[in-house]
C-alpha cells in the first residue's frame with residue numbers, strides 16, 4: 001500500500017504517528033512543511049534536512065530551531081505541522097515489553113529467530129541472505145526436513161516488510177515459521193508439507209526502515225539509502241529488475257518520492273538478497289506480505305494486460321481468499337495488481353513471475369481501509385490476522401508440493417514477454 005492518500009488521511013485524522021518529540025541541543029525539533037517550489041527544493045537539499053514526505057504540493061521535513069532560522073533567512077515560508085502528528089506514548093508502546101509492543105523490533109526478531117532455530121535444529125535453519133545499508137542482517141528461515149541439505153524439493157517463499165511502516169507484515173510470516181516448527185511433531189498435515197518442500201521465510205526484508213519507523217517516524221516506508229540529492233530511501237518494492245522504471249506512474253524517478261525506484265534495478269542490498277536467494281533455489285510460488293487493504297494481488301502490476309496465466313493465478317488467489325474468509329469472516333479482494341490497486345513497476349511479484357512464471361502474490365493484510373486503522377493494527381489483532389492467513393499459506397505450500405509431483409508440463413516455466421527484450 002502506498003502513499004500519499006494514506007498519509008493525507010493520517011494527518012487529517014490525527015492518527016498517532018509514533019513520532020518522538022525529541023529535543024535538539026537548542027530546543028524542540030518540529031515537523032514543518034514548505035511549498036514544493038524549485039527554490040524550496042534547492043534550499044532544503046542544501047540544508048541537509050530529513051525529508052519525511054511530499055503531498056499536495058508541500059514538502060514535509062524535520063527541522064530544529066537553527067533550521068527554522070536558516071529557512072527564514074532564505075525567505076522560505078513554512079508551516080509548523082508538529083501538532084498534526086500525535087506523539088506515541090512510551091507507556092502504550094511498551095505494554096507488551098518491547099519498544100513497539102507486541103510488534104518486533106529488529107533485535108527482538110533476531111532473538112526469536114535464533115531461539116526458534118535452537119529449539120528445532122533439525123527442521124529450522126537460520127540464514128543471513130544479505131546485509132542492510134546500516135549493517136543489519138537480512139534473515140531468512142528455511143524450514144524443511146534435513147534442513148541442512150539442499151534437497152530435490154519444491155521451494156515456496158514468504159516475505160514480509162518491504163515497507164517499514166507495515167509492521168503486521170513482519171509478524172504474519174514470523175508466526176508461520178513458528179507454527180510450522182512447533183506443529184511439526186504433532187500435526188501430520190504440517191509434517192507432510194514440511195517434509196516434502198523447502199519453505200523459506202524472510203519476515204523482515206527492510207530492517208533499517210523498520211527501526212526508523214519504530215524509533216523516529218512511524219510512517220517511514222522506504223529503506224534508508226542516502227540518496228545523492230540529500231534525501232533518504234528507496235522503495236524496495238519498486239527496485240526489482242522486471243520492467244524496472246518502465247514509466248513514472250508505476251514508480252518514481254525522484255529520490256524524495258515515497259515510491260522512488262532507486263538508481264538502477266537491484267541497486268539495493270535488500271532486493272539483491274531476495275534475487276540471489278530466489279535464483280539459487282527451486283521456488284514454485286512466492287508471497288509478499290504488505291498492509292493494508294485486504295487484497296490478494298497477482299501480476300501484472302506494471303500493466304493491465306493479462307499474463308496468459310490468469311486462470312491459474314486467479315484460481316489459486318480466489319481459493320486463498322476463500323480459506324481466509326472462513327476463519328474470521330474477513331473478505332480479501334482478489335485480482336490482478338494493476339487494475340485492482342494501482343500500477344506499479346519493479347515490484348517483487350512481477351519479478352518472480354516475470355523471470356519464472358510461478359504463482360506470485362502480493363497479499364495486503366487488514367485492515368480494509370484507513371478508517372479501520374490503516375497501517376496501525378492493534379497488538380491484539382496480530383494473532384487473528386495470522387490465524388486467518390495460515391490456511392492460505394498452507395494451501396500454497398500444498399500447491400507447490402503437488403505441482404512438483406505432477407507431470408512436468410503442468411509446472412510453470414520461464415516466461416518470455418515481448419516487452420522485456422529491450423529492457
Ligand SMILES: [Zn+2]
Nearest residue numbers: 001163290291
Ligand atoms: Zn507495502
